[in-house]
Amino acid sequence: MTARLIMKLEVVAAEPTTPDVLRVVFRHPQRPELPEWTPGAHVDLRLPDGKVRQYSLCGDPADRARYTVAIKREAGGRGGSLWAHANLAEGGLAHVSAPRNNFPLAEGTRHILVAGGIGITPFVSMARSLAASGADFALHFCARSAAEAPLLDALRAVCGDRLHLWLSGEGRRLDPALIGPPAPGTHLYACGPQRLVDAVQARADADGWAPDHVHIERFAATLDENYKPEPFDARIASTGEVLHVPADRSLLEVLRENGFPVASSCEIGTCGTCECGYRNGTVIHRDHALPLAKRQDRMMPCVSRARVALTLDL
Template identity: 40%
Template structure:
């Protein structure tokens, strides 16, 4: 269950640009951080905790990474990159080929995971899921909110940014699986409280366990961000439908075995995309007419009901026609 945040507020768009890789640091086994700056030394777009950017790597891959640096530093971004064993070319390129001084494409920032005001926060991170939570923790600490972090990982050596977190003392609970086993979520989360918000990011099994543990909490109290798509039920409709691109004046039929994103590309219209699994929000598109069949892992129930945006990498149409602002 997620906090209700209007789509137009939670996913700000910015024009794609270029950034220079100013530094690459090893943060843990299999994790590096990239420090990105404007090639001309100028300011980068402002961002808030929970935001992410799209990196267009020199090998052509576009990947989404959470911003995990100092949000008040207007001249640099920092992201953490896990070396994925089954990399499709993104993390492998970053770890093996990318070098300091190179230029990368930059999209965003946009925020699907905003930190909302609360008197008390409970943060839960699994592995590289610590990255979006780092600036949230800094913000909560700055505002003198009551907060705690439970951070799990396979081993202590695989858990990034432990040195940074050490300054927070007992507010941070480090729980490597090879030392303590699975995270004790019921004990950490406790009973629901009206003044408490839960923010969690990590692998699917962890977020599924959090959903079970917090099933009795108010629906606005728990917010999660997934790096991989949750299992989706069968779509409402998988037949062909007509797609109209309002700005370009083109119409195309989306076949039953074709994504909307593929159909749009066939007309020569480019839409920036990254995960193609409905998790990153990069390809978010405004819906002008028709009802989308939402199959993403981003929008909550209220946002899906609004029907004013969709993610064409996975979602389709409930009816015979959709009109998109493309």
């Protein structure tokens, strides 16, 4: 677990990109450059009550002086977006983490990007990078109307005719069958509302896409409601201490109660902040952040558990 750098950044612009999406630009008040990032990365915005929200960076990774995010006002959300809309204004300050990338572009020869609504944000920098490198890509963007499609002008400029706009208010909805069957070197990405990403995933599964060629970024946990957590023991490799994790507690909670300051953010298995190493155990991975290739020895203790026992690399 590595603690992430938290910076106090200045808001240099905060303006609506649609009626309910605020585009916010940050810079460091003293330093000319911010930590670098790659397309698909996000930052944590720390709220005054200590809670954390993740927002994808949607500017240009080559612009080291600024971070840009787009924040949708979610009236029924957990309060972070309402705070941001009410408080982030030009000249103000906010606590923002160094970027982390759980949704990177894969090595491939063709890329199919599918976004719904505010789920477009990670794809802006991805499309910019793909266009700059001359890569073969298509971006399918689903929204109710052009007026409600965030960052549309920037996308049109970057993508040209590689942007396919699906506006439900005009009766044009994306049929996931359009994605087509898998092809060598082709990667599929989706980000947006649950229904959209589930439809893309279901279509990819039905068409036989390899799991490591399908990349899904979720806004919320999709934990199996029928899953019944079982208690287990977690042994700490460095001390030999054994911590019991009851069925109704997360491993993250038990670690914290026992003095292990594990960094966390979403606590629903989507951000990757709490990642830690393990050995000697069977882990029930329940997150949406960890790539398949890392699941042999890494886990997300906010949602993942073990069968009977495991040893943690702590």
